[in-house]
Amino acid sequence: MKTNLSLTAGILMLIHVPLTAQVNTTSQPGVVDLTRLANYANQTKPVYIARTNTPVNNQITDAGATLGRVMFYDKRLSRNSTVSCASCHQQANAFGDTAVASVGVNGTTGRHSMRLVNAGFATETRFFWDERAATLELQTTQPIRDHVEMGFSGTLGDPAFADLVTRLTAIPEYHVMFAMTFGTATITEARIQNSLAQFVRSIQSFDSKYDVGRAQVPDNQPFPNFTNQENAGKALFLNPPGPGGGAGCAGCHVPPEFAIDPNSRNNGVTASLGGGTDLTNTRSPSLRDMVGPNGKSNGPFMHHGGQATIADVINHYNLIPGDNTNLDPRLRRPGGAVQNLNLSQQQKDQLAAFLRTLTGSAVYTDAKWSNPFTASNELSLIILPENATTVTKNANNTLTLTCQAAPNLTYRMESSTNLKDWTLVEQVAVGTTGLIERTVPITGTSTFYRFTYTP
C-alpha cells in the first residue's frame, strides 16, 4: 500500500505579495487536507434531538473525527490489510451491510452487521446487539481484536493488538494525525478508541421527510408534509397496542431519534445465525435509514439478518412467533399471551410507509464520511497549504506572514536569499489552531521565507 505525505511549502518573496487563492482539496479522492478540516464538531442538528451517549471526556473534534475517518477506512487495521471497518459498514448502505453475514479476515461474522447512522443519538450507552460493550469507545477496538473480523486477537496464530500499534506507529500519516489530535504522536489503544468513536458518533442523518414534518408539529399531530397513509402509519407506530389499536413500536424504538429504549428485552427474534437460539439481543440500531433515499433496502434486519424486508419485520411484530424466557413484557398481552396485533394489510402498509419517511439523504454522499483513500489505497495529507500564506505590511517596516497549517505540529521556518540554500530561522510550534504567524523585518536585500514540515 502506497501512501505519501504532501509536504507543501509556502514560499514567499518579500517584495511580491503572493497569491492567496485556494484550491478546494477537501473532496478530492485520496487527499485529506488537514489545514482545512471538515466540520464534524459543530454540525447542525434539529432542536428536538436531545438524546446522546457522548461522554464528557470524548467530545467530537474535527481533528479527532478526521483521524477516525482515516482509520475507519484503512485496511491496514486488519491483520492481512484486506478488511477495514468500512468493509462491513458501508456508507452506501447507511453504514451497514446488505449481506446477512459480513466477510472478515478469517471467515464470516456470527451476527448481522449493524447500521451506524445516528449511533450517538441515544440514551443507551452500551453497544452491539447484545450490549456487551459498555461504551462506544470500548466497542471500537473489539472488531480489530476479533479473530474473524480484523484478526489482531493475539490468539489462534493472530498478531496481538500491540503489533497493530507498532504497525501504525511506523506510518508517517498517523504520526501527523495523532500529534494533530492529541498533542503528541504516541499511539495507544485509548486514542484509537476515542478517535474511531468520534467519527462513528459524527455520522448523523436528520434530513428525512420525517424531520421536515417534525420541525413543524409534534409527533402526536398529523404532519403537514405527510400523506394520509404516512400519518396513519405514524399513529400506529406511536400508539400502544390495546383499545387505541396501535402497534406499540415507539415504546422500544423511541422517537424522534428512533433509538432503542435501554430497558428493552428480547423482541421475539430467537434464532441465531450459526443455528440454535440466541436470546441475548436487546439492542437495535436506530430505525432511521432502513432504506436508502432511492427506496433500496439497507437490510436485511435483526441480529440474524433473518428478515429481508420491512414487510417481514412488521409481520414478525404483528404475530410474535413464539414465547421465550427473556421476551419483553411489552410484547405480551394481559394474561401473558404473546402479542398478536391483528393488523390489516392496509395498516401494515401504513406502518411500512411511515418507516420509509425516516430516511435521509446527505449521509449517503457527504464526502466527510466517505473513503479518503483512492481505489489503489493511496492517501495524501496536506499539512501546509499551497499558495495560502498571506503577507501583511505593517507600519513599522515589518511584514507579518500568516499561514493556516495543521494543528499541534512543529514547523521549520527557513529563509534563503537565492532560493537554493535554506537556513533555519526558527522552529515554530503551532497550537490547536494550527495558525502560523511570524513577523519579519523589511531589509535592503530580498529574502525568501518558507515553512516546511518533516514528520
Ligand code: HEC
Ligand atoms: C467483518 C465485518 C465487520 C468489521 C470489519 C467491523 N464490523 Fe462493526 N459490526 C459488525 C457486526 C457483525 C456487528 C454486530 C456484532 C454483534 O453485535 O455481535 C457490528 C457492530 C458494530 C457496532 C455496534 C453498533 C451498535 O449500534 O451497537 C459499531 C459501533 C461498529 N460495529 C463499529 C465498527 C468499527 C469502528 C469497526 C472498525 C474498527 C468495525 N465495526 C469493523 C461487523 C463488522
Ligand code: HEC
Ligand atoms: C419490546 C421492545 C420492542 C418493541 C415493542 C418493538 N421492537 Fe423492534 N426491536 C427490538 C429489539 C430488542 C430489536 C433487536 C432484536 C434482534 O435483532 O434480535 C429490534 C429490532 C427491530 C428492527 C431491526 C433493526 C435492524 O437494524 O435490523 C426493526 C426494523 C424493528 N425492530 C422495528 C419495530 C417495529 C416496526 C415495531 C412495532 C411494530 C417494533 N420494532 C417494536 C425491540 C422492540
